[in-house]
Amino acid sequence: MLTGLMQPRPLTIAHLVERLEQLFAHKTVATAGTERVTYAEVADHARRLATVLDDLDVPVGARVATFASNNRRHLELYLAVPATKRVLHTLNIRLSAEHLEYIVDHAEDDVVFVERALLPRIWPSAERLSRVRHWIVLPDDSDAAVPADPRVLDYDELVAGAAPYRGCLEDAFAAEEENLAAGLCYTSGTTGPPKGVLYSHRSTMLHCLGTLAAGLVGIAESDVVMPIVPMFHANAWGLPYGAMLAGAALVLPGPSAEPEHLLSLMARERVTLAAAVPTVWTSLLPRLDDHDLSGLRMLLGGGAAVPASLSEAYRARVGLPLTHSWGMTEVSPVGAIGGTRSRHAGAAEEEQVAVRAAQGQPMPLVRLRLSDVEDGHEPPRDGRSIGELQVAGPWVASGYFRVEATDAFTEDGWLRTGDLATIDGEGYVRLADRMKDLIKSGGEWISSVELEAAIASHPDVAEVAVVARPDPRWGERPIAYVVLREGSATSADDLARHVSPLVARWWLPDEFVFMPVLPKTGTGKLSKSALRARTA
Structure with a gap:
């Protein structure tokens, strides 16, 4: 066996900090139409947060939770926490108190960063979450009461008072440390207690590169990316990390999902790529004609099947269909992207509509297969034979955090998705249903x-x-x-x-x-x- 003579440099999120500073310092992050900062400022705040986490004695490997909407401070935590070998644990802000308490306790979160407007949702649970040593409030324009408690600290005051970490954060990682945990996201818990999916630096960076692949999502430096999908949900489908790696500008909508707010942001910021679940795209449809969305090049839908009628309604109104993305929290989360290929350019309209209605083709490095639910054999890839969809790849989970779930994986290590699907001869996946549905x-x-x-x-x-x-x-x-x-x-x-x-x-x-x-x-x-x- 002959080993290649290449540098064993680790794949880590820390790489993004220096890249933003050196290549894209002038590019911007806009939040909710009320704030605009540069990537240079984001990187500086991330470096100061590195010092803050050290000063608070947050151990390496500790879980650092966030309870926040899509905003600039949340993005800074996306960088600083994993870049300092802690684990970013994004909490779903819509969960019940019971589920929140279970998840924070199960993850053994050491610190919780919480948006001020959201404090009333989580602070009543504070006394039952004894492992949390610090509650750090992210300022916003709300007037929610901030408890007079020594555990409660102010984000902006901590960042302003901290000296920025000097040197290359990436150099602190040894080659084998690319497999350190970087992020933690819990599943919805619809079929039992929520289960934690623990992302590594390597898996996150490879998924990030996947979002830059041309012909699929293809994030580029010239893009203006607006993740409407929440940052608490599977890293907002990886779009913030992908945008920062590419140097694309980011537009973060803040806490509001009101159609007028979202459409105004998309028009004013000349957004080129936006992503949301189908229910959001449905809510925007009646007001599309009131806004200039001519800057758009791609609209991503995911989290559930995008009805062909909804996708085609967008194509008729704004000139772009909704493009499917298929995935799961366990797949970081994107495993497949829809859309036509070059060979479909001259195809009949009916065929093009059918191709656009598919969930799509696998991302680079992702493998998909079907398994017959009765006898386990692999059905033919003929676009008709149905089986359970199974997935494998470098950004696919191999297990759950502190939970045994052997039935979720095959003997050879593939993830069982619970989706019933077909795969055709060109690799396009079409979901038939969830097994339970x-x-x-x-x-x-x-x-x-x-x-x-x-x-x-x-x-x-x-x-x-x-x-x-x-x-x-x-x-x-x-x-x-x-x-x-x-x-x-x-x-x-x-x-x-x-x-x-x-x-x-x-x-x-x-x-x-x-x-x-x-x-x-x-x-x-x-x-x-x-x-x-x-x-x-």
Whole structure:
């Protein structure tokens, strides 16, 4: 065996600090339309935070939690915490107190950085979180009360009073230390207690490079990137790290997800790439025509299947479809990206729409395969044969933090996703359903994803979710929960007539239930578990 003669330099997030200073110091980070700082300032604050963490005696390897929205100070923590060999633990700000307390305690967080406006959400739990030594408040324009407690410190005061760490943070890492933990993110816990996914420096940097791959996301220095997806959720799909590596400007929307706020930011900052879950893109659709979005080159949707009707509505209105991204917290989180290839340029419109409706093709270094749910064999890649989607790669989890979950992985180490999918001859993945969301009626399977897509194609449907209801004769029958667009008088009969030509007759929902809003999870996805509980 002949070993290559290359330098064993580690892949670490610390590399980003010096890169920002030396190459992109003048580029900017805008927060909520009210603040703009340069990457030079972000890097300086990250260096000062390195000193702050040392002064607070935060041990190497300690979990440092953040409870914050998408803002500049949160971005500084994205750099400083892992660059000093601590572990960035982003907390979901929409979780219940019970889940928050479980996660902070399970992670054994040493410090919590919390946005002032969010203090009332987490401070009542402080006495039950005895392992947390410091609560550091990130200032904002709110007037939330700050407790007079010696454990509570002010972020800006600490940063201003600290000398910046001098020298190259990257040089503090030995080659083997690229596998040190860098980030921790917990799953939603919809099928049991939340489970922690522990990212390494190596996995994060490789995923970061993946977001720069041309022909997929392809973040470039000329981009203006706006992650609407929360920074507490799987590193905002890796977009902040990717933007900083490429030198792209960042636009962080702050705590507001109001459509007017988001669209105004996108127009004013000339955003080129934005990413959000489908429910957010649905909420923006009615106001698209009021804003100049001509700067856009890509709109990413993920976290749930993007209905083809929604994607094509964006293509008609702003000239760009919503591009699928598929992934999971365990996949850092992006595993596949949608979109057409060069060979589709001359294809018929119907074929192009079908390709755009796929979840996409795997990112570089990511491997995908199917496994038959009955006998475990690998189905053919013919675009028709369905199996459980399994994934492997250098930014895919190999286990969970302090939890045994051997059933989540195959004997040869692939992650079992729980998604049912097809893969075609060109490698495009199309989700059929989540295994737990399939509806078995009269011994035959109904795909909730396909049925939802058919219902969503009605122009008056804003949102839809299909779940199973127990049935004494058929075992299960589909029930559709629907949100109509404002002012619509569409009836259940209208929807049934619309869907009838699109699916098998026995797939038609037994009932259409109209709701003003559908329940959401903490990451903004539709909560089918809440609907199933309502339906049972």
